[in-house]
Amino acid sequence: MALALQTFSTVKDANAALKAAGTRYLGGGTLAVRAANEGDVSVSSFIRSTEPSLSAITVSGGKVRIGASVTMAAIARHPDLSSLSHAAHAVGGPAIRNMATVGGNLFAPAPYGDFTVALLALDATLSTDGGDLPIETFLVKRESIHAIVTAVGFSLPAEGSFRFLKVSRIKPKGISVLSIAAVLEQAPDGTVSSARIALGCMADRPMRATATEKALLGRILTSHGIAPALAVANDGTAPITDPLASAWYRNEVLPVHLGRLLLA
Amino acid sequence: MAIRRGRGVAAINYPTGMNLGGDPTQALVHSTPTGNFMVTLSSVDLGQGMKQIMAQICAETIGVPTDRVVVDTADTDTGPHCMGTFASRGTHRAGNAVIQAAREARQVMLEVAAEELEVNASDLETDGQGNILVKGAPQKSISIFDVALSAHFKRGRSISGRGMFLIPRSYPEKETGAMKPSTCYAHACTVAEVEVDDETGEVTVLTVKNVFEIGRALNPKMVEQQLVGGSWMGISHALYETTEPYYPNRDHGGTDFNQYLMPGPGDLAQTEIIVLERPSADGPYGAKGPGEMCANPQIPAVANAVFDAVGVRIDTLPITPERILRALKAQASN
Amino acid sequence: MAKVSVQFTLNGAEKAEFIDSGTTLLHALRDKIGDTSPKGGCHQGTCGACSVIIDGELRLSCLTLAETCSGAAITTTSGLSEGGVLHPLQRAFLDAFATQCGFCTPGMIMAAKVLLDHTPNPSRDEVVEALSGNICRCTGYEPIIQAVLTAARSNSQNAARGESKKMELRKSYFADQRKDDLHEIGQPRPRSDSPGHVTGKTAYFADRNFPGMLHLKMVRSPHHHARILSIDISEAEKHPGVVKILTAKDVPHNVYTILILIQIGPEDETVLADGKVRWKGEAVVAVLAETERAAQEAAAKVKVDYEVLPAVFDMEEALKPGAPIVNEYHGRNYYLYDSGECRKVRFGDVEAGFASADHVLEQTYQSSPIEHAPTETTGCIVAPEGNDRFTCYTNTQAMFFTLDNASIILQMPGNRLHFVGGTVGGGFGGKVDVIVEPIAILGAKLTGRPVSFIYSRAEEMQISSPRAAEKVVIKDGVMKDGRIVARKVTGYTDAGAYSRHSPYGAQKGAGHYPGPYTIPNVWIDTYCVYTNRTPSSAMRGFGVTIGDFALEVQMDKLARLIGMDPLEFRFINAYRDGDMKAHRQPTEGAALIECMQEASRAANWPVAEKFMAMSSYAKGA
Numbered sequence A: 001m002a003l004a005l006q007t008f009s010t011v012k013d014a015n016a017a018l019k020a021a022g023t024r025y026l027g028g029g030t031l032a033v034r035a036a037n038e039g040d041v042s043v044s045s046f047i048r049s050t051e052p053s054l055s056a057i058t059v060s061g062g063k064v065r066i067g068a069s070v071t072m073a074a075i076a077r078h079p080d081l082s083s084l085s086h087a088a089h090a091v092g093g094p095a096i097r098n099m100a101t102v103g104g105n106l107f108a109p110a111p112y113g114d115f116t117v118a119l120l121a122l123d124a125t126l127s128t129d130g131g132d133l134p135i136e137t138f139l140v141k142r143e144s145i146h147a148i149v150t151a152v153g154f155s156l157p158a159e160g161s162f163r164f165l166k167v168s169r170i171k172p173k174g175i176s177v178l179s180i181a182a183v184l185e186q187a188p189d190g191t192v193s194s195a196r197i198a199l200g201c202m203a204d205r206p207m208r209a210t211a212t213e214k215a216l217l218g219r220i221l222t223s224h225g226i227a228p229a230l231a232v233a234n235d236g237t238a239p240i241t242d243p244l245a246s247a248w249y250r251n252e253v254l255p256v257h258l259g260r261l262l263l264a
Numbered sequence B: 001m002a003i004r005r006g007r008g009v010a011a012i013n014y015p016t017g018m019n020l021g022g023d024p025t026q027a028l029v030h031s032t033p034t035g036n037f038m039v040t041l042s043s044v045d046l047g048q049g050m051k052q053i054m055a056q057i058c059a060e061t062i063g064v065p066t067d068r069v070v071v072d073t074a075d076t077d078t079g080p081h082c083m084g085t086f087a088s089r090g091t092h093r094a095g096n097a098v099i100q101a102a103r104e105a106r107q108v109m110l111e112v113a114a115e116e117l118e119v120n121a122s123d124l125e126t127d128g129q130g131n132i133l134v135k136g137a138p139q140k141s142i143s144i145f146d147v148a149l150s151a152h153f154k155r156g157r158s159i160s161g162r163g164m165f166l167i168p169r170s171y172p173e174k175e176t177g178a179m180k181p182s183t184c185y186a187h188a189c190t191v192a193e194v195e196v197d198d199e200t201g202e203v204t205v206l207t208v209k210n211v212f213e214i215g216r217a218l219n220p221k222m223v224e225q226q227l228v229g230g231s232w233m234g235i236s237h238a239l240y241e242t243t244e245p246y247y248p249n250r251d252h253g254g255t256d257f258n259q260y261l262m263p264g265p266g267d268l269a270q271t272e273i274i275v276l277e278r279p280s281a282d283g284p285y286g287a288k289g290p291g292e293m294c295a296n297p298q299i300p301a302v303a304n305a306v307f308d309a310v311g312v313r314i315d316t317l318p319i320t321p322e323r324i325l326r327a328l329k330a331q332a333s334n
Numbered sequence C: 001m002a003k004v005s006v007q008f009t010l011n012g013a014e015k016a017e018f019i020d021s022g023t024t025l026l027h028a029l030r031d032k033i034g035d036t037s038p039k040g041g042c043h044q045g046t047c048g049a050c051s052v053i054i055d056g057e058l059r060l061s062c063l064t065l066a067e068t069c070s071g072a073a074i075t076t077t078s079g080l081s082e083g084g085v086l087h088p089l090q091r092a093f094l095d096a097f098a099t100q101c102g103f104c105t106p107g108m109i110m111a112a113k114v115l116l117d118h119t120p121n122p123s124r125d126e127v128v129e130a131l132s133g134n135i136c137r138c139t140g141y142e143p144i145i146q147a148v149l150t151a152a153r154s155n156s157q158n159a160a161r162g163e164s165k166k167m168e169l170r171k172s173y174f175a176d177q178r179k180d181d182l183h184e185i186g187q188p189r190p191r192s193d194s195p196g197h198v199t200g201k202t203a204y205f206a207d208r209n210f211p212g213m214l215h216l217k218m219v220r221s222p223h224h225h226a227r228i229l230s231i232d233i234s235e236a237e238k239h240p241g242v243v244k245i246l247t248a249k250d251v252p253h254n255v256y257t258i259l260i261l262i263q264i265g266p267e268d269e270t271v272l273a274d275g276k277v278r279w280k281g282e283a284v285v286a287v288l289a290e291t292e293r294a295a296q297e298a299a300a301k302v303k304v305d306y307e308v309l310p311a312v313f314d315m316e317e318a319l320k321p322g323a324p325i326v327n328e329y330h331g332r333n334y335y336l337y338d339s340g341e342c343r344k345v346r347f348g349d350v351e352a353g354f355a356s357a358d359h360v361l362e363q364t365y366q367s368s369p370i371e372h373a374p375t376e377t378t379g380c381i382v383a384p385e386g387n388d389r390f391t392c393y394t395n396t397q398a399m400f401f402t403l404d405n406a407s408i409i410l411q412m413p414g415n416r417l418h419f420v421g422g423t424v425g426g427g428f429g430g431k432v433d434v435i436v437e438p439i440a441i442l443g444a445k446l447t448g449r450p451v452s453f454i455y456s457r458a459e460e461m462q463i464s465s466p467r468a469a470e471k472v473v474i475k476d477g478v479m480k481d482g483r484i485v486a487r488k489v490t491g492y493t494d495a496g497a498y499s500r501h502s503p504y505g506a507q508k509g510a511g512h513y514p515g516p517y518t519i520p521n522v523w524i525d526t527y528c529v530y531t532n533r534t535p536s537s538a539m540r541g542f543g544v545t546i547g548d549f550a551l552e553v554q555m556d557k558l559a560r561l562i563g564m565d566p567l568e569f570r571f572i573n574a575y576r577d578g579d580m581k582a583h584r585q586p587t588e589g590a591a592l593i594e595c596m597q598e599a600s601r602a603a604n605w606p607v608a609e610k611f612m613a614m615s616s617y618a619k620g621a
């Protein structure tokens, strides 16, 4: 079967087409078209939808909704999303950012998926035609999801509360050794009142650092204050081993980088 | 955390041409009716600029400006045999063949000019601008344009030449290893300065100062290209590159430029290049092959600098953050 | 195959084409429209060579489906110069000597153009960021960064790390041996090929397109070592679009070795695997089809039954008695030289040297394989000429070497073969193996059609020969005063499953040790070892690079061992004209000392006056 592209003006019709065998949804194509180029013949039909809402960003009342087709470049330059621009900018080089979509990033296997790490820390909700689902639920079962994700939604983090760090070997653009996203809120006395921390490359998909989150509560962000949190940074991690680094290395340096991010 | 600095040095030499010789290259040179020169070869330009260098060598030898030379290469129907572009042999072997061919062509050219000017060929010289002059009497001259026309249409002479360069093959003596690997060697000394993050093992190469001795810089800008690119590649080999990151385990080999690591444009060391020229006895205008050796000295220089910075020896390439970190942990636990 | 119409403007001109649905923009531009300025360096998104500008944004044409560009305005590098006048960026790339092989250049220029369109006066960091998705293997990036900054006429304010000085020629050294009276030699003439590179006009082998061209895809071994029990191509043969499937029996002289041309045998490698595979990725079956996709689909239908055999990856393991034999043509896991299991150099009495030394230091060094990673992958296109001759457009580094080997493999007289090449998107030694040409010529011969066989990026990275991994054991005897009195080197080159150039490379190491130092007692053994991995071969610095790493780290250790400055330690031992080398050639044209003197100055690394007064000229002369 030769390869073909089918374009639908609505998500509904595209979802219907995706029921056929050999189909795959096409976001920006930076992973999907590559796979076809490299001889993955399991896909014979790319399906895409041009429904305008897929490409829209809306920010109102502290709520953000990003259509699944929105690119990393569009997020990085959006004036109301400046706190996230760093995370969007962390994906690929300029051309990749002009193509890579939020929807595709959600499905990208480690070491990819840097923006999804940010979305996990932001506790995003994913929309599909069949209803919404929390990002954590989505990540657990993403292989079995064939429906189109239409958008991601989350609350805009409070000023200064979102932190993001990507560690890579190549500058300024390299894929991740690991990435860390954190939404940290502090009480007036400087103690951490809430923490949501997500890690990339520390498992085959983005994961929460729940032990670290707990250990941070009530602590101040000094090297002494965060020490207990760093001590449990590796709880539950099962890092990938790839050409960049072994699981051992990722585990070794996670507390180092996490510490630097927390103290930054 | 501590960022620690160190500096290291390395000095090397590098043989020019296929080891033990036996690697011939031929060239043909002929003039067009209007006094332009064609060099015909089968050598390959890999991006190092072989064509441009052969044009300059031919031009120098014949005595014309480089833009009057056209190089036609790498077509086996027209180009005479060349062993190939590798082993730093391109400039050295093909260059010598071009010189020989160009000399022969020049001789015919001077003979035709001598007939036109009614003097002896041995009394003639070229001015490098496209004219042939009588030595000591430069007002008596003829353009190469006119000489070529005359050779073609009046005197029936072919202004052309054949060149061949071969270093005879050397066979190593079985027991002692007595042999002649190469006839000329390029040299280099590099000093590298690094910073090592002793908590992550990450290395930043701050500066590399490279001194290269390459016989003769035939085209300094092109030499600079090679040396700057080579210096980058040396650092890349030292710290980043491998197809088998867990060698001898065969798993996790990279298949793309995301996984096969090389320093990006944001990872560049401040690079200094200094060139010395000690002409080689058998190189074309003294040139040696700089193309390969320029990527070698950075590797040990960086390795030595890493030791200087953090006091651990990484004797396995590439010197990854992981290897450094493992060594630092081992050192700390001792 | 579903055809769709696409309409867009390309460099201002309206284009309307019927293309196969699912075609990438890169293929549409190159194969349908004939604009070959975007290059296919990976088809993965990872090299940037295919970069184009779509509606003002930088995009990768290899990952963009052409039909999604309907109505778009597309710019490529070939459209930048108007009326023969170069765009300022193209001019700047020329002036900065920012192109070498030129394969990355069109993509780099696209990335730079988008930057300057939005940010006319960028900082160095902004330039670096803008170019970050584009790989260059030749230049080290600095000249490209400089070109973009020059084009922007911006003076980068931040003289940050990375800013490099111009090269300096130090004419004071060896002035007595040099005449500087030349007209053309020594002049920084512009390169005649660069204008082609910056305009995207330079024709690389893959920029040719022939009607009716077939695409060759290789079915490769999934095992490191296995017996082939059966090969079933019946399903694959029936696959639509398949024209020919080749197995070992189709190759006239299937067992070959490239260095046979210089009498280095035995023939030990199969063009297509016969009975056995010896490394993961080894070519087993070649599929020729009308389209790449059809070839890929058919390749997936080839059924090969394997019996997996024990494999050996570690050189030490391979050399142990009882290790699995990697390559029966050798019958042992090392290359047998006329000198025995290794190439040997014996000079003086190394044991006596160790006995007399104040310190003896033995250390082991190791490297991993390295890929040449040129931006242009290995490949060729073969066109039958109709007169029983075949023209092979190739990026080989060695025209006749490849032609002569192809002639042997195909048992075809050399006069039937016409090789055209010479414009290569980077080699670094990676394009000296004769791998793609013979099988592509065979395909063209058996089908009568043009055949294209181009490595994918993944093949270039894992299938094409890397630089060998090496292990080097150095044992030195050194005196307190800094003299090295004995050096014993044992080098192991991991050839992988086949010889290719490795026996030569290992032997070259023997000629290179003990490095540029004069040592009275030397013992060298270099081994070429077979393991079940991708055959290694030549690479920039072949046989020497890893040895130099080992030698020069060892020198540093020795200096520290005796408490001496590492640079001064090297002066003490540096070779000079007339010194006898271990392989019994007197040193000629030495210049190590002068390089070190200049490095001492440049790096502000002072050494004792007596070393600054030394010379490479014969001692006492």
Ligand SMILES: Cc1cc2nc3c(=O)[nH]c(=O)nc-3n(C[C@H](O)[C@H](O)[C@H](O)COP(=O)(O)OP(=O)(O)OC[C@H]3O[C@@H](n4cnc5c(N)ncnc54)[C@H](O)[C@@H]3O)c2cc1C
Residues within 6 Å of the ligand: A024, A025, A026, A027, A028, A029, A030, A031, A032, A033, A068, A069, A090, A091, A092, A093, A096, A099, A100, A101, A102, A103, A104, A105, A106, A107, A108, A111, A112, A113, A114, A115, A146, A147, A148, A149, A150, A174, A175, A176, B258, C044, C045, C046, C047
């Ligand atoms: C050179 C290069 C560098 C890269 N660097 C990075 C990096 O630094 N960080 C990083 O995170 N990633 C990186 N990537 C990977 C990739 O580009 C990104 O992860 C990107 O966000 C994927 O999005 P896409 O739109 O291109 O996905 P596509 O390739 O279009 O799709 C990927 C998968 O997701 C599915 N999919 C896409 N959209 C939807 C949707 N809306 N609903 C349901 N399924 C969908 C597709 O069916 C497909 O299976 C890089 C890739 C390349 C080639």
Ligand code: FES
Residues within 6 Å of the ligand: C039, C040, C041, C042, C043, C044, C045, C046, C047, C048, C049, C050, C051, C060, C061, C062, C063
């Ligand atoms: S990025 Fe498209 S060919 Fe490499």
Ligand code: FES
Residues within 6 Å of the ligand: B047, C098, C099, C100, C101, C102, C103, C104, C105, C135, C136, C137, C138, C139, C375, C425, C426
């Ligand atoms: S010039 Fe950039 S890859 Fe060769």
